[in-house]
Amino acid sequence: xxxxxxxxxxxxxxxxxxxxxxxxxxxxxxxxxxxxxxxxxxxxxxxxxxxxxxxxxxxxxxxxxxxxxxxxxxxxxxxxxxxxxxxxxxxxxxxxxxxxxxxxxxxxxxxxxxxxxxxxxxxxxxxxxxxxxxxxxxxxx
Numbered sequence: 711x712x713x714x715x716x717x718x719x720x721x722x723x724x725x726x727x728x729x730x731x732x733x734x735x736x737x738x739x740x741x742x743x744x745x746x747x748x749x750x751x752x753x754x755x756x757x758x759x760x761x762x763x764x765x766x767x768x769x770x771x772x773x774x775x776x777x778x779x780x781x782x783x784x785x786x787x788x789x790x791x792x793x794x795x796x797x798x799x800x801x802x803x804x805x806x807x808x809x810x811x812x813x814x815x816x817x818x819x820x821x822x823x824x825x826x827x828x829x830x831x832x833x834x835x836x837x838x839x840x841x842x843x844x845x846x847x848x849x850x851x
């Protein structure tokens with residue numbers, strides 16, 4: 711575990727009533743632009759990603775609402791392909807759960823551009839570990 715580290719927060723997921731209106735607001739207030747290479751994910755109610763020019767800050771806009779008062783859905787941490795694979799290989803030794811189900815290697819999600827694994831913290835906050843070294847991870851899992 712000592713060698714594992716997070717590179718940064720990849721994105722924060724929030725629910726909005728209207729993604730187009732919200733993306734325009736984030737552009738006007740923060741200068742965030744729609745991230746073109748991730749726009750395909752917004753089809754079929756997927757997230758519309760907006761962010762700063764360097765993609766250091768990304769917000770995934772989901773249309774809809776949550777059942778509770780918070781509009782924040784999930785915090786996604788980014789790591790390298792090597793560290794993602796290391797994390798995945800240690801899952802059997804960790805007590806990680808997602809929606810009360812034990813997180814295993816079978817729960818890895820291939821997003822075609824990235825890989826993610828989803829889990830909850832002990833208080834039920836939703837977290838994600840994501841990696842954009844898609845080819846590397848694909849060759850190792």
